[in-house]
Amino acid sequence: MCLSQFGDPRGPLGWLAGKLMARGNIDINQLALEALDLQPGDHVLEIGFGPGVTLAEIAKQAGDGFVAGIEPSETMLREAAGRLKEHIEAGSVELKSGSVSSIPYEDGRFDRVLTVNTIYFWEQPESDLREVRRVLKPGGRFALVFRAIKDENGALRMQGVPDPPSLEELTRWMESAGFTDVIAHDRDIRFLMSTMKGIALVARAE
Ligand SMILES: C[S@@+](CC[C@H](N)C(=O)[O-])C[C@H]1O[C@@H](n2cnc3c(N)ncnc32)[C@H](O)[C@@H]1O
Incomplete structure (x- = not known):
């Protein structure tokens, strides 16, 4: 299957990519949930929820x-809407078409924002991080979660993108976007047939 189906799932192949994400991304989404430290009554946003497995858990x-x-993917919106039907009907879950570059919610709407395995596809990560900061309340928590492998110097770097930013660079981008107290958590995760590192960069909105 073409890898672009994971960044832009469409049609039957996109649907199949969603099934693979639902099975293959369990460990890294568990890391994200723990990093998020949900509290009762929180207002939570997931950016790029794919098949919606983690949203259902939240x-x-x-x-x-x-x-x-x-x-942004209509195929994933349909898939997740089926999975979350009861919650949507009860009014506790809302799904919208949208991208991290232009989040269709007002300033300060959320206590928690997470995104898992999506930053590889963001077109302008530095300004997109400012958009994430915009929709968080001051003091709100953001978990930016992605896969990583060690580079030739043994440092962890985002996997699967050309010229990946270092964790230090990502931390600087987050700080410039208005986040503080950035902490990296890492853990071995299974992804399909291999084991790699999952990284959760957790930060507080200033
Ligand atoms: C590899 S999938 C990950 C899905 C899910 N978060 C998971 O961990 O299983 C990447 C998802 O990011 C979405 N995506 C791609 N570009 C995006 C963007 N600019 N803003 C928000 N989501 C995006 C894709 O449509 C796709 O559903």
């Missing part, structure tokens, strides 16, 4: 909070 934990997700 919806279970959110109690009387509010859970939102944005996704």
Whole structure:
């Protein structure tokens, strides 16, 4: 399957990519959930939720909070809407078409924002991070989660993108975007047939 189906899932192949994401991304999404440290009543946004497996888990934990997700792929929106049908009908979950570059919510709407395995596809990560900061309340928590492998110097770097930023560079981008207290958590994760590192960069909105 063409790798672009993971960044822009469309049609039957995109649907299949969604099934692979749902099975293959369990470990890294678990890391994201732990990093998010959800509290009762939180208003939570997931950016690029893919098949919606993690949103469904957040919806279970959110109690009387509010859970939102944005996704540019119509195929993934349909897939997740099926999975989250009951929560959507009950009004506790809202899914919208959208991209990290232009998040369709007002300033300071959320207590928590997460995104897993999407930054590889962001067109302008530095300004996109400012857009994420915009929709968080001051003091809100952001978990930026991605796969990494060691480079020739043994440093962890984002996997699967040309010229990946170092963790230090990503941290600087987050700080320039208005985040503080950036902490990196890493863990071995299984991804399909291989084991690699999952990284959660967790930060607080200033
Ligand atoms: C590899 S999938 C990961 C899906 C899910 N988060 C997971 O971990 O299983 C990447 C997802 O990011 C979405 N995506 C791509 N570009 C995006 C952007 N600019 N803003 C938000 N989501 C994006 C894709 O449509 C796709 O559903």
